[in-house]
Amino acid sequence: MKHRHFKQQNKEAIQLTVENPSRKVYKLLISTLFLILASILLFSCTNEKKDKTETASLPVTKTKPIQMNSTVASQITYEIVPNDKVCMVNDRFMGVEQILIDVEGTTYYGCCQGCVEKLQKNIDNVRFGSNPINDVKVDKANAVIVQDKSNGSVYYFASKQDAQSFINNN
Numbered sequence: 001m002k003h004r005h006f007k008q009q010n011k012e013a014i015q016l017t018v019e020n021p022s023r024k025v026y027k028l029l030i031s032t033l034f035l036i037l038a039s040i041l042l043f044s045c046t047n048e049k050k051d052k053t054e055t056a057s058l059p060v061t062k063t064k065p066i067q068m069n070s071t072v073a074s075q076i077t078y079e080i081v082p083n084d085k086v087c088m089v090n091d092r093f094m095g096v097e098q099i100l101i102d103v104e105g106t107t108y109y110g111c112c113q114g115c116v117e118k119l120q121k122n123i124d125n126v127r128f129g130s131n132p133i134n135d136v137k138v139d140k141a142n143a144v145i146v147q148d149k150s151n152g153s154v155y156y157f158a159s160k161q162d163a164q165s166f167i168n169n170n
Helices: 021-043 070-075 113-121 160-169
Strands: 002-007 013-018 078-081 099-103 106-110 128-130 137-139 144-148 154-157
Touching (some): 106 113, 128 154
């Protein structure tokens, strides 16, 4: 701020204060950057499961509707999915290839930089899942992964036979 003193004819001093406009711009810029940073931190990847399934945008092709009975419809609620399309931290089928994360020669997949750190450091034992058939601990990198198509969550199985048995029984 600049202060200037002027003298009038009657000898009284007047003080005039002028604020530098670049200082206002600087304050506005700092405030904006702070809001952006706070937004990024608020919406960054967490270990909590996401409410919505994230999928890739694919072109739509018109087909004839298939008539199914309820038995067939229930069998396709679950399907085996490729490991590289699953975020192994959020345990969600993402529909697109995820970030490849190499941990001592073993390949895991995650959806963001937060997932990379969690898998590399094995925070909360995130590299392992539990087989829902027998509650055995399964390394997610070597697991056969089954997606619940109704909500996008996934299950990890030690073998394809366990996965198929789960699909058939559900």
